[in-house]
Amino acid sequence: MSEQVVVTREAGVCEVRLNRPDKRNAITVAMYQALGEALQGAQTDGTVRAVLLSGEGASFCAGNDLHDFLNAPAIGADHPVLTFLSRLVSCEKPLIAAVHGQTVGIGVTMLLHCDLVLAARGAQLSMPFVALRLVPEARSSLLLPRLIGQQRAAQLLLLGRPLDAAAAQTLGLVTELVEENELLQSARERARELTQQPLGALSATRRLLRGDPAPLQARILEEARIFSAQLQSEEFRAGIRAFLARGRQHPSA
Numbered sequence: 001m002s003e004q005v006v007v008t009r010e011a012g013v014c015e016v017r018l019n020r021p022d023k024r025n026a027i028t029v030a031m032y033q034a035l036g037e038a039l040q041g042a043q044t045d046g047t048v049r050a051v052l053l054s055g056e057g058a059s060f061c062a063g064n065d066l067h068d069f070l071n072a073p074a075i076g077a078d079h080p081v082l083t084f085l086s087r088l089v090s091c092e093k094p095l096i097a098a099v100h101g102q103t104v105g106i107g108v109t110m111l112l113h114c115d116l117v118l119a120a121r122g123a124q125l126s127m128p129f130v131a132l133r134l135v136p137e138a139r140s141s142l143l144l145p146r147l148i149g150q151q152r153a154a155q156l157l158l159l160g161r162p163l164d165a166a167a168a169q170t171l172g173l174v175t176e177l178v179e180e181n182e183l184l185q186s187a188r189e190r191a192r193e194l195t196q197q198p199l200g201a202l203s204a205t206r207r208l209l210r211g212d213p214a215p216l217q218a219r220i221l222e223e224a225r226i227f228s229a230q231l232q233s234e235e236f237r238a239g240i241r242a243f244l245a246r247g248r249q250h251p252s253a
């Protein structure tokens with residue numbers, strides 16, 4: 001079996017590629033573990049000046065693996081998803097994301113921790129947490145209202161409607177729109193530009209832009225507590241079982 005998270009480090013850029021295209025790069029517990037390790041490796045490697053996140057196949061990321069939600073619903077403090085998120089927050093190297101296709105759930109909320117987000121024109125972003133009987137995670141309940149305003153965040157999170165790439169750019173979730181066949185090349189070009197910058201000032205500027213991580217860390221634990229309780233509710237489990245049984249139709253449909 002090929003690796004589901006492929007990590008390469010070259011010319012100052014750590015590329016982290018989700019590689020589970022047959023499942024639209026839905027992230028499993030093992031993949032969170034690998035993602036956390038990749039970020040840790042990028043952080044401690046003095047030659048790395050930028051991290052580039054991307055996905056293989058038709059979608060950047062279809063969110064958390066729904067089978068894992070059913071099979072391992074508890075999210076304790078040492079769960080790999082929380083380690084991954086904590087490393088996203090504490091990463092001192094700039095993060096770039098290259099997004100395409102149907103991008104769902106944590107595939108979207110992780111973008112709030114990225115400094116540059118390039119999206120293919122056809123990309124669609126959605127956060128159907130409420131329809132799934134879940135709540136926002138990855139600190140999105142704090143970061144999204146801060147980025148786009150309280151009411152617009154409520155509209156996206158309460159109604160869970162998909163956002164096309166152009167609308168996401170207008171809202172400030174995406175920094176650059178590109179043609180899909182140029183996405184990776186453009187993202188690599190931005191990464192290369194970052195490697196030309198002095199590392200000390202680069203890291204300090206990311207830190208200043210992100211501000212104090214303490215309130216973010218506290219919020220993620222609160223989100224995880226509620227998320228975990230929802231995962232164990234019968235209404236959630238019934239909805240997901242129906243989705244998996246139908247194979248295609250989303251429980252929010």
Ligand code: COA
Nearest residue numbers: 022023024026062063064065066067102104105247248250
């Ligand atoms: N977890 C587990 N498997 C998933 C998945 C997920 N989050 N998202 C997609 N898959 C699987 C599908 O079950 C399907 O597997 P199969 O071929 O063995 O039946 C395969 O990936 C392809 O999915 P499909 O729905 O055919 O692709 P699509 O391009 O038509 O649609 C999505 C893509 C992302 C819109 C759709 O798969 C979807 O809605 N997925 C669920 C997203 C979600 O709710 N994530 C959790 C958010 S908290």
